[in-house]
Amino acid sequence: MTNYFIPIIIAIIFFVGIIKNIDIFQVFIKGAVDGLKTSMSIFPILLGIIAIISMLEASGFLSYMCKFLEPIFSIFHLPSELIPLALLRPISGSGALSFLEQIFKNHSPDSTIGLIASVMAGSSETTFYTIAIYFGAVNISKTKYALPAALIGDFVAMIMSVISVNLLC
Template sequence: MNIGSWAVPSVIFLILSFSLLKKTDIFESFVGGAEKGIATTVSIIPSLVALITAVTMLKASGALEILTNFISPLTNFLKFPAELVPLAVLKPISGSASIAVFDNILKSHGPDSEIGRIASVIVGSTETTLYTIAIYFGSVGIKNIRHTATVALVADAFALVASVVTVRIIFGCP
């Protein structure tokens, strides 16, 4: 039993009972929203194909392994799994690229391994930071973003550390 297992059923329960009380058209709403969900998923296909293919190539060529080996003295010192470095680097820049790398990690290590769990927490607790900053400030023509990028990236770094620490505490050290 895990608190995480309660999250989805509780949210569904809450939403359905609230809507029943309010007497809104539940099924009609569902169908409308679901249709949009399909459209969104389909719209990410091109970038997903592009990036997953590139990551698969990177893996097959041995380049990912070379990078991991190269960086492992530093990550060993920090007790951060070297396999997760490409994910940590790409996540602030591109959503599809990090999904591609994440998918590769799940495939090679399994979702229930320590690396798989930490990778999941990293993906779920960090955002495509630099991309978001560009979109938000670009929309209103702000050029001097002051300390935004620094703060956001420092917060991301804390999320990385917290991902490793929380997974090791909750699921036990290897």
């Protein structure tokens, strides 16, 4: 079902475009050029964020944070193996996915831990990166309460992933 999704969406858009007598190729090129400009404006932000985050990852900061936060997360019955994932998820998309793969290797993806880890990774985003790109693209550095509000959401997602797996799986 999901395999049909993308091609069909594109086909529908092209179809409506042709009906409305639009030169879909020309318009596509125009839009793609805009996309190129967008990507160019994102790149410097990516560069900065990735530099800082990979420094933090390499310094062992995360493993100290895990130890520090373990008592807080254990109140919510979050398995201690998953704390690194909870911390990694908001800052590094690729880091979180490779950690998830490790969990699938050590436990099965269908075990309780595997399920919780999947839900955890699926129900939140790389918050830092999203906020940096969205505000960076409009040249705004005073983001006020954007980060705290988004992190509250991430924290709720982490806790709810434990609860929802226990309830719904």
